[in-house]
Amino acid sequence: MPELPEAEIAGRQLHRWLSGQPVERVELLDTAAVRRELSTKPSMAAAKGRDLLNGLLGAAPERPVRHGKRLGWPWGDKALLVHLGMSGKFVQRRIDEERPAFARIGWFRGEHVVWFVDQRRFACVVVVDRADLDAGMRDGHGPDALDEALDGPGLKAALKGKRAIKVALMDQAKLAGIGNIQAAEALFKARIDPRTACSALTDRQWDELARVIPIQLQEVIDGEDAGEIVYMTEGGEVDNPFAVYKREGEECPVCATPIATIEQTGRTTYFCPQCQR
Ligand SMILES: [Zn+2]
Known part of the structure; x- marks a missing residue:
């Protein structure tokens, strides 16, 4: 599922594929993919989503910025806020190639089309004024887990309380970008039992966790940067x-x-009962 690394990759792909030149045409295949605000609910579809997307085409798309799992994609004085939900991603195809399954939006230029693909329909884009983009990306979110990585004392202060550390790490309001997968992987790297209450972690454990979080995220980004994202939840090999x-x-x-x-909290946590205790 998409977390910070996949949002980072998506931003790099959009930049590589589309930055700097106007897009000729946009096709909206699922009107619920354009929403009134960042929401996982298709019922929050924006009225006239097609018009909103067409309204961006006068300007060339620019390099996306990321905060946590959110992307901000500037188009002149407008921008798209993007959330990848449970299964969202961008793929590039030639225009004579078959449309990918679950394609929701397509941006056409020259011989290629960039598709916003989302099987589960939790993902969305929101059209906003460029001036509101930064606030929209940070709304309700803590510091970015990679670009604004906290040190041990900072992490301890942000996540303080009785919650299990695994659960606290996934709280976007405290630290933005970590989900079920990266929380488990970071805790494994730091050799911390995911059930440990935040209030019971030692200062050394906070230091170690703060040290490994950006390392973990960067490793995943480096490993995924080569090709097209394929989520493990998509099935197949x-x-x-x-x-x-x-x-x-x-x-x-x-x-x-x-x-x-x-x-x-309803999610499966994977851990080593020997290394993480
Ligand atoms: Zn082990």
Whole structure:
């Protein structure tokens, strides 16, 4: 599922594929993909989404900026706020190639089209004024987990409380960009039990967690930057690039203990019961 690394990759792809020249035509295949505000609900569809997207075409798209899992994609004095939801991504195809499954929006230029693809329909774009873009991206969000990485004391202050550290790490209001996968992977790297209450973590553990979070995120970005994003939830044969995520029962890469799972706030947490205690 999309987290900070996938949003970062999406921004780089849009820049590579579309920045600097006007787009000729935009096609909206699912009117609910354009929403009134950032929302996971298709019922929040914007009225006249087609007109809103067409209204951007007078200016060339520019390099997207990212905050947490959100993207801001400037088009002249307008911009698109983008959230990838549970399965959103951008793919580029030639115009004579078959349209990808679950394509929602397509931007056409020359021989190519860039498709906004989303199987689950939690993803969306929102048309905003450029002047409001930065505020829209930060609204309700804490500092970016990579570009504004906190040190140990900063992380401790941001996540303080009785919640389990795994749950607190996924709170976008405290730290933006980490979801179920990267929380599990960062805690594995830091050798911290995901059930530990934030209030019970030692200062050394906070320092270590703060140290590994940006390392973990950057590793995933570097590993995914080559090709097209394929989410493990899409089914089919996808290599699992993660140390513990989706590896229940497999050997821990450090100590060979079988990876275990627990439920935390309705999500499955993967961890090594030997390394993380
Ligand atoms: Zn282990």
